[in-house]
Structures are given as structure tokens and as C-alpha cells.
Amino acid sequence: MSESRGNVRLTMRLQRFLARAGVASRRGSENLMSAGRVRVNGRVVSELGSKVTPGIDVVTVDGVECRLSDEHAYLMLNKPAGYLTTMSDPQGRPCVAELVPTARYPGLFPVGRLDADTTGLLLFSTDGEVANALLHPSRHVWKRYVALVRGTPTTRQLAMLRAGVPLDDGVARPADAHLLGADDPLSASVVTGGADPGCAVVSIRIHEGKKHQVKRMLKAVGHEVVHLHRSEFGPLVLTAELKAGRWRPLTGDERAALEQAAAGREG
Numbered sequence: 001m002s003e004s005r006g007n008v009r010l011t012m013r014l015q016r017f018l019a020r021a022g023v024a025s026r027r028g029s030e031n032l033m034s035a036g037r038v039r040v041n042g043r044v045v046s047e048l049g050s051k052v053t054p055g056i057d058v059v060t061v062d063g064v065e066c067r068l069s070d071e072h073a074y075l076m077l078n079k080p081a082g083y084l085t086t087m088s089d090p091q092g093r094p095c096v097a098e099l100v101p102t103a104r105y106p107g108l109f110p111v112g113r114l115d116a117d118t119t120g121l122l123l124f125s126t127d128g129e130v131a132n133a134l135l136h137p138s139r140h141v142w143k144r145y146v147a148l149v150r151g152t153p154t155t156r157q158l159a160m161l162r163a164g165v166p167l168d169d170g171v172a173r174p175a176d177a178h179l180l181g182a183d184d185p186l187s188a189s190v191v192t193g194g195a196d197p198g199c200a201v202v203s204i205r206i207h208e209g210k211k212h213q214v215k216r217m218l219k220a221v222g223h224e225v226v227h228l229h230r231s232e233f234g235p236l237v238l239t240a241e242l243k244a245g246r247w248r249p250l251t252g253d254e255r256a257a258l259e260q261a262a263a264g265r266e267g
Helices: 014-020 026-034 126-135 155-163 185-189 215-222 252-262
Strands: 039-040 059-061 064-066 074-079 119-125 143-150 176-180 199-206 224-231 248-250
Touching: 014 039, 014 059, 014 126, 026 039, 026 126, 026 224, 026 252, 074 199, 074 252, 119 126, 119 176, 126 252, 143 248, 143 252, 155 176, 185 199, 215 224
Parallel strands: 119 224
Antiparallel strands: 039 059, 059 064, 074 119, 074 248, 143 199, 143 224, 176 199
16 A cells, blocks of 8 residues: 555655554654664664655565554454563563564554553554554553552552552642442453452552552552452443453444543543
């Protein structure tokens, strides 16, 4: 596919081309360029202001040609514990790439990440631009987590989470936090083999992306996380029908809602 107006072919910045081709986010594409892994017409291009003409210039990353597509892939995975959120690992540890159809959808990559021991909704796409927009702080895309914690948070501790908890890298923005009852369907995502009398289940909804943020927030108010599960990402909701380790394509309505969220119009 080439972008054109009439008979005039348009150029675009190389990092934008790579993001549109689903190679990585725009920032990730810049890192690939800086590492000397990107070639245009056989020549290494590392200058970030470089431009290419889709449909004419041949762009490769690590020797693999990258092309724009009219139709990007979007799917959700119910990530099980024990998998790294990466497409490869030099140490040979289990990666989420093993759980999704990378051969069917070349250029597929995870949007954001979950810790190896965290389970739940992980979005994948081949659209680097949408992924970059969804992760940008200005979009305020909400994520809901369900946490099994040691002890039971008090009303005061929950209020601290809602007000914003000081962390070592700054104050976490206010979260929507409340306790879940044992009969709440979301509790089943983190409680197995019966309820633990020494633990409680907390629903916490945030729109930041600090490293280990939910675990750190709950620890800051005095409660260690035993099991963490993500149930929502923006407009996407993980339901019990999608079992751990399985994936499914997004529906048309989900894709439309996701694109709205990427544009800063999340409902």
C-alpha cells in the first residue's frame, strides 16, 4: 500500500512507517533505528528524521521486509502466570509470543506489559500508532486490576488509594479502589481453592503505567499483593469465557471503541 494524493506519492518519517507496519511503537521503532537494525533499500538508516516513500522504498528490520497493511490485527489474550510480556527472550524463558498466532499475523506485538506473575487481559496488535496512543499518558486509558492481598484494607487505606499514594518515583494518581466480596465474579480470577481468611480481594482502577504500580500502591498502604489480575484495558473487558492461555480477535465494536480510546475519546 502506498499513500498518495492523485498521482503524487507521499513520504513519511521512517519511525512512523515502522509503527504503521506494526513493527513496534513509534518510540520502539526509533530504538530499532538507533541500534542499526533498520535498512532502507539495503542501507542502514539510523537518523530519526529520515523519510521513506511507501510502495517504492524497501524497508527491512533484521533482514525482514516491512510493509504497510490496510487491515491491522487486534486480539486479546488471557495471559497466564509464568510468561514474560515479550516476543522473545535470550534466556529462553516462556514468552507470550508462544500463546498468540504470530505466523498468521506478522508484526503482532503486545500493547503494554504485565509482570510475569500477573494474569489477565493483554492486548496485541500490529498497529504501532494505535498502540503508542493507547499507552500515552495524555490518553488516560483506564485499566482495572483485581488483587488478592494479605490482610483486609481499611476504609482509611482505601481512601488513601483514592486520594493518591506517594511512591518513590512520585505520587500515584488517584485510583478507583474498593473491596470485592467473595461472591463477586471478579474475585474468582484471583482466588483459587477457596477463600483465604487472611486475605481480601481489591478492585483497583488506574490510568497510569508506572512499573509495578498496583503492587507498589497496595504495599504503600500496608498490603502485599499475592495475586494480581487485569480484567479491563480501556473499553476492553476480559470475560470468563476466555480461558487462561487462550486468545480471540476483537469484535468490530471493540475495535471501534479501542480506536476512540486511542484518539482520547474513551467513554
